Amino acid sequence: xxxxxxxxxxxxxxxxxxxxxxxxxxxxxxxxxxxxxxxxxxxxxxxxxxxxxxxxxxxxxxxxxxxxxxxxxxxxxxxxxxxxxxxxxxxxxxxxxxxxxxxxxxxxxxxxxxxxxxxxxxxxxxxxxxxxxxxxxxxxxxxxxxxxxxxxxxxxxxxxxxxxxxxxxxxxxxxxxxxxxxxxxxxxxxxx
Amino acid sequence: xxxxxxxxxxxxxxxxxxxxxxxxxxxxxxxxxxxxxxxxxxxxxxxxxxxxxxxxxxxxxxxxxxxxxxxxxxxxxxxxxxxxxxxxxxxxxxxxxxxxxxxxxxxxxxxxxxxxxxxxxxxxxxxxxxxxxxxxxxxxxxxxxxxxxxxxxxxxxxxxxxxxxxxxxxxxxxxxxxxxxxxxxxxxxxxx
DNA sequence: AATTAATTAGTAGCAGGTCTTAAAATGAGC
DNA sequence: GCTCATTTTAAGACCTGCTACTAATTAATT
Numbered sequence: 001x002x003x004x005x006x007x008x009x010x011x012x013x014x015x016x017x018x019x020x021x022x023x024x025x026x027x028x029x030x031x032x033x034x035x036x037x038x039x040x041x042x043x044x045x046x047x048x049x050x051x052x053x054x055x056x057x058x059x060x061x062x063x064x065x066x067x068x069x070x071x072x073x074x075x076x077x078x079x080x081x082x083x084x085x086x087x088x089x090x091x092x093x094x095x096x097x098x099x100x101x102x103x104x105x106x107x108x109x110x111x112x113x114x115x116x117x118x119x120x121x122x123x124x125x126x127x128x129x130x131x132x133x134x135x136x137x138x139x140x141x142x143x144x145x146x147x148x149x150x151x152x153x154x155x156x157x158x159x160x161x162x163x164x165x166x167x168x169x170x171x172x173x174x175x176x177x178x179x180x181x182x183x184x185x186x187x188x189x190x191x192x
Numbered sequence: 193x194x195x196x197x198x199x200x201x202x203x204x205x206x207x208x209x210x211x212x213x214x215x216x217x218x219x220x221x222x223x224x225x226x227x228x229x230x231x232x233x234x235x236x237x238x239x240x241x242x243x244x245x246x247x248x249x250x251x252x253x254x255x256x257x258x259x260x261x262x263x264x265x266x267x268x269x270x271x272x273x274x275x276x277x278x279x280x281x282x283x284x285x286x287x288x289x290x291x292x293x294x295x296x297x298x299x300x301x302x303x304x305x306x307x308x309x310x311x312x313x314x315x316x317x318x319x320x321x322x323x324x325x326x327x328x329x330x331x332x333x334x335x336x337x338x339x340x341x342x343x344x345x346x347x348x349x350x351x352x353x354x355x356x357x358x359x360x361x362x363x364x365x366x367x368x369x370x371x372x373x374x375x376x377x378x379x380x381x382x383x384x
Numbered sequence: 385a386a387t388t389a390a391t392t393a394g395t396a397g398c399a400g401g402t403c404t405t406a407a408a409a410t411g412a413g414c
Numbered sequence: 415g416c417t418c419a420t421t422t423t424a425a426g427a428c429c430t431g432c433t434a435c436t437a438a439t440t441a442a443t444t
Contacts, residue, residue: 006390022248024431035392040433050432052244052399056214059247062254073291075300099265099318102375107311107321108267108304115300126291128331129299135323139375183294183331198421216400227423232402242401244430 003033010042021054074120075112076148083123084152084160089113091146098142105140114164114176117150122160124182130159134176144168158182195225202234213246266312267304268340275315276344276352281305283338290334297332306356306368309342314352316374322351326368336360350374 004012009032016031017023025043029036043050049057076091097109111134119127140146147167154161158181166174196204201224208223209215217235221228235242241249268283289301303326311319332338339359346353350373358366 022251026431037392037394038390041391044433052247052431055244055248055251058251058254059214062250073298102318104318104320106265106308107324108300108307111303111307111324112300115303116298119299126294126296128296129328131325131327132299132303133323133325136321139320218400229423230421233422236402244400 006042009034010046013039013042014046014048017048017054021058022051024051074116075109076117076146078117078120081121083121084155085121086149086151087117087121088150089117089120089148091148093140093142093144093146095142102139103142105142105144105146107136110136110140110146110166110174111176113146113148114150114166114174115178117148118160118162118164118176118178118180121150121152121162122180122182124158126183127160127180128183130179130181132176132178134174137173137175138171140168140173146173148174198234201226202238205231205234206238206240209240209246213250214243216243266308267301268309268338270309270312273313275313276347277313278341278343279309279313280342281309281312281340283340285332285334285336285338287334294331295334297334297336297338299328302328302332302338302358302366303368305338305340306342306358306366307370309340310352310354310356310368310370310372313342313344313354314372314374316350318375319352319372320375322371322373324368324370326366329365329367330363332360332365338365340366 012032013028016028023031025036025039028039032039042048048054074089076089078087078089081087091109091113093105093109097105099106111132114134115129115132119129145168148164149167150162150164152160152162160178160180160182162178162180164174164176164178165172204224205220208220215223217228217231220231224231234240240246266281268281270279270281273279283301283305285297285301289297291298303324306326307321307324311321337360340356341359342354342356344352344354352372352374354370354372356366356368356370357364358368
């Protein structure tokens with residue numbers, strides 16, 4: 001690799017370490033064909049910690065990350081919401097959501113987006129899904145952008161009837177009708 | 193902490209480091225009230241690497257783990273299966289599956305278990321969920337063991353009608369009826 | 385040529401080890 | 415008590431991958 005300017009090198013450095021935080025200064029020095037001191041200066045200027053600290057922070061997140069990925073309360077990104085009325089969420093279909101062979105998004109992820117949206121728009125301490133009726137209109141592939149739109153159709157006591165339709169570029173790929181219950185705190189704190 | 197025997201200490205050491213791989217020898221020495229040398233001997237005998245290596249291996253798994261958790265093709269553990277007939281899967285409800293406040297398992301996880309089971313029992317190159325009708329009978333709390341039982345009710349061409357019931361200690365908590373489509377490979381390889 | 389910016393070199397020191405050799409301490413058996 | 419094996423400490427040299435600092439060298443720029 002030919003010599004880059006300082007600015008280029010530092011940009012590149014950031015990316016490299018983002019991809020692979022295990023790289024030590026010596027390896028980076030060889031990579032950019034500069035001295036180790038230069039790399040250390042770069043890290044200093046960029047506020048990038050040493051390799052052992054980088055690894056530590058990756059490891060620290062490791063335990064909690066498994067949690068945070070799975071335990072997102074809402075699947076997808078809430079972009080609009082009117083409590084007890086409606087809402088919209090967007091989910092990018094990434095590799096993680098997909099069947100390895102066919103690259104088709106597993107159905108339960110589409111359900112999860114719709115279900116968590118339906119729950120989210122309920123104005124209550126907590127809401128639980130009581131039942132759902134869903135239909136998948138066509139398979140969803142990696143990279144497609146799932147836009148779920150929820151609408152509260154009817155409210156009867158603590159029962160909320162919510163319709164969700166998920167579209168890709170305006171094409172309907174999923175429809176669901178959910179019955180959501182709002183739950184009082186005292187009910188929830190009972191021992192399971 | 194009073195002095196333990198060598199064997200006790202070593203057992204204990206393994207557990208400790210399993211819980212918290214970040215512990216350095218000095219901390220362990222204080223913990224067990226022995227010298228650092230003793231801890232090092234213990235690690236040597238037990239084949240436990242030094243703290244930096246332990247952290248590294250945690251970090252190394254981190255990147256791949258995020259993927260593997262989410263992209264499991266089957267949610268829960270398949271413990272019995274008869275293709276095109278029925279199957280059983282078990283899912284332990286851990287903290288990761290749960291709403292933070294209420295400690296109730298989010299509905300889409302229960303759906304995911306049932307749905308992936310329904311798909312798994314279909315004898316085909318690939319199977320996709322066409323529609324589902326589900327009912328949640330009662331909230332599921334952390335620690336409860338979800339046993340999902342699927343039964344193929346009817347087959348019509350490439351349409352499979354599958355009923356899934358999920359129970360905890362024999363008590364029904366979830367029922368679902370799924371229509372699953374088996375898919376031919378050429379259909380799946382079309383560009384999305 | 386003079387000045388400034390960027391790079392390289394060199395030294396001391398640190399954390400958390402390894403590996404080796406050797407000396408104590410402890411416990412069990414007689 | 416004494417003896418012997420096990421267990422525990424201790425001490426020293428060396429290692430990696432740094433930090434922190436000082437100083438020298440090498441481009442660029444004016």
